[in-house]
Each structure stands twice: as C-alpha cells, then as structure tokens.
Amino acid sequence: EMIEMPKNFLWGCASAAYQVEGAYQEDGKGLTNWDQFVRIKDKTFKDTTGDVAVDHYHRYKEDIALMAELGLKTYRFSVSWARIFPEGRGAVNEKGLQFYENLVDECLKYGIEPMVTLYHWDIPAALDTAYGGWEDRQIVDDYAAYAKCLFKRLGRKVKYWITFNEQNIFTTFGWLLAAHPPGKFDAQKMFYQVNHHVNMAHAKAVLAFKQIVPDGKIGASFAFSPSYAFDCDPKNVIAKINFDEMNSFWWMDIYAYGRYPAFTWNYLDKKGLVPEMEADDKTILLAAAAKLDFMGINYYQSIVCEYNPLHGGVDPYGTMNTAGKKGTTEIKGVPGLYKNPPNPYLMTTDWDWTIDASGLRYACREVTSRYHLPIVISENGLGAFDILEDGKIHDGYRIDYLREHVLALEEAVQDGCDIISYCVWSFTDLLSWLNGYQKRYGLVYVDREEPEGSSMNRYKKDSFYWYKKVISSNGKH
Ligand code: BGP
Helix, strand or coil: CCCCCCCCCEEEEECCHHHHCCCCCCCCCCCEHHHHHHHHCCCCCCCCCCCCCCCHHHHHHHHHHHHHHHCCCEEEEECCHHHHCCCCCCCCCHHHHHHHHHHHHHHHHCCCEEEEEEECCCCEHHHHHHHCHHHCCHHHHHHHHHHHHHHHHHCCCCCEEEEEECHHHHHHHHHCECCCCCCCECCHHHHHHHHHHHHHHHHHHHHHHHHHCCCCEEEEEEECCCEEECCCCHHHHHHHHHHHHHHHHHHHHHHHHCCCCHHHHHHHHHHCCCCCCCCCHHHHHHHHHCCCCEEEEECCCCEEEECCCCCCCCCCCCCCCCCCCCCCCCCEEECCCEEECCCCCCCECCCCCECCHHHHHHHHHHHHHHHCCCEEEEEECCCECCCCECCECCCHHHHHHHHHHHHHHHHHHHHCCCEEEEEEECCECCCECCCECCCECCCEEEECCCCCCCCCEEEECHHHHHHHHHHHCCCCC
C-alpha cells in the first residue's frame, strides 16, 4: 500500500545537458568530447547527434512551465562545462553562466528546487586536445576551478549539487568498452588512473563547496546495480561479493569513506593496475568523504552473479543491445571473479534491462547500512518505444514500472532509510547516448519528426498525469 512520504520530500525529474539542450555551438559554447565522438564513431543509430537534441536550450521556459504544471519539487539538470569555459579553463563565457542562471531563476519562480550536476559526461574538447582530458592529472585542478566558478555564481540559489554523474559508467564505457569517448578498448591501467583523477576532482570540489556554500548539500550520483548471488552455492556467493567490491564499493567507498576497498586494491596491486597517487591524496579524499552530504543513486536494474572460471570463462566485452531487440545482450563477466547471467525471475525491457522494483529497496538498504548517509535517487525510469496517437501517449507500461518503484522506495523509507529525493529519468524525451531518440524515457513526449524536420512539440504522456497525482498526494496515490 502506498504511504505518504516525509514532509518536504523532493519529487523530481532529471536530465543532462548533452541529452536535452542542443544549441551545441551557440552563445560561445566550446565543442565537447561528445560533439566530436558522435561524428567519428561508426554508430548503430546513424545521423543522430545532440546538436539540436530536444532544444531545451531555447525551450527551457516552456519545459519548466510544464514541470510546474506537474507539481515538480526538484529539477535535476547538468551544466555543460564547455558553455562556461569554452576552452575548458581560462576565460569564462558569461553567456554560458547566464543561461544556467536563467534556468535556475525560472525553476525558483515556480518553487522548483534546482539540483545541479557539474559533470554529466561532456568534457570540453579543448582539454582532450591539450592534455588528454581525464587521463592527465591537470584535469583535477581545471575541474575544481570550473566547480568553484559555479558554486560562486549559483551557490546562493542552488542548494543541491552533484559532482559527477555515474563515474562508473563513463569511465567503463570510455576506457574499457570503447562505447563512449575517448573510445578506448580494454585500457585497464588508464581506466584506474582516470578514476583516481575523477576521485580527486570530486574531492577537491566537495572541499571547495563547503567553503563557498557552507549550508548547501553535495553528493555524487552513482549507477548502482545491486547484485544477487545466482543461488546459495558458496562459489556464486563469493562471485557476488567480488562483483560488489569491483563494481560498486570501489567507487562508493571513495565518496563515503575516502578510501579504496581492500579486496579491489589488493586485486589491482597483483595485476600492476593501481593508480599513481600524490602524497596528500589520501588526506584529501578522507577530508572530502567526511563532508559528503548524500549518496546519489541512479537505479535501473539489479544484476545476478555467478562463478566464472579463470580459464574458459566469459569476458567483459560481449555484444550490447543498443537496438531494443530483446535477447541480444551477451553474458559478460571477469574471468576468475564473476559473470552476470540473466535473472530467471525477472522480466526485461526491450534493451534487456531487468525490471526489478525490489532491487531499488535493496539498493537503498545496502547503501544505508554500509554508508549511513541520506540518499537521493537521482535517476530511475523506463526506456521504451512510445507511440504518439492523436496527441496522446498511452504508456501504461511506464506507469506500472514507476508505481512499483515508488512503492519499493516507500518500503525503504519504512525500513528506516533516509531518502530525500526521487528523480524520474526523464522529464522530456531526450537523446539516449547509445540508443538514439527511439528509446524514450520522458513523462513528456517530444516529437522531433512532424510536421517536417522538427516541430519539437511537447505532449504529456499518461505517465505525466499519473506522476502528478503521486506528487500532489506526496506518494499516497
Ligand atoms: C544513465 C545516465 C543517463 C541516461 C540513463 C538511461 O546511465 O545517467 O544519462 O542515459 O542512464 O540510459 P540509456 O539512455 O542508455 O537507456
């Protein structure tokens, strides 16, 4: 049964700059890694870029008015670094700052709390050219300078901040799977070095934030896939804990504790993969962790873990399903540690993501008992092929998905978890990084086709009206 959520609970929706804004060359913005990557990659979705996206850059007023109609309490969006610093560092572009200040003001006008992500995967291309972006230690100070600039400009108006969106995903896809920029494959040593740079950038931003915006709240958003052992075979249970250490705690422990977990560190040490660190890095990481205000969790699915032999096991590099053809995902794993077979108990989306509302409750419980921090569910939603008919979108499947997840969240609150926000991914339809525009997540449909070219008209889906009732009843609906 649905319950009322705590007072002031932040019902929200989320987006990211590259996925919604468009206007990729306007008002002095520099090019980003994604502006370049979509042009060189041999894509499965041809001719798709975020050049125009869903034109949120020009239509933010219309979009925020719709958010107000929905009754939204918070809007989570990201800032494109290259709008603020077209060269990544050096001269500030006032027009870029002004755009985000306008966006923030527009939210505040309707009593919508802005929640700002500093980095949702688009790095100024100039920094890649100058020194290889995240691969070079210089990025740490450049990111910190960018973060400070935003804290100073918007810190009085914006209370909630997120340093990084899904560090685990952009580094894995960028340096191991060659699916995101810079498109490197199996670059393991660099992968861990890049992650250390991101950790230091995160830590320095958190420390600066506490100086500049002492009463604000800051966290990082992690793509957390809670895992289950395939069964009670002890080999599979060990596979589960191997998976957690390598894929979850390796990142979340840094945010919350400021140190790397022993198992992973040990494993990497044996393989010669531990990152280079500077003398006071450990102190900085510890200091930042002590100041973290919340753990951001993006939850889409749970994972199953099974024993994977060192020789003859499956590897991490199988086919991904980016076309929405069910059953085309290959089983992946790390030889000697774990593999991830499908879950026989769960249904999947067309992209083979498991649908598991209990997993959200499980994730909240696990984060609460390991880290004892407040939680922001910074993303959760269903990607589907939606059909626009006579101006309507009957997405009952999305309502079912969201209802079960909200219910699971309410159970987690009753279990004792301190959850302060829930953001549906996404508000409007937007660009899916690897799946183009056909995999839709929005509560609001965007017609990029009609009548000719792109009308960009917005249509409220059935799920919009459903979520509106959830918000107005504070979760009781
Ligand atoms: C998360 C990202 C989002 C969004 C979402 C849906 O990993 O933070 O930016 O894209 O996943 O994923 P996809 O678009 O691949 O279906």
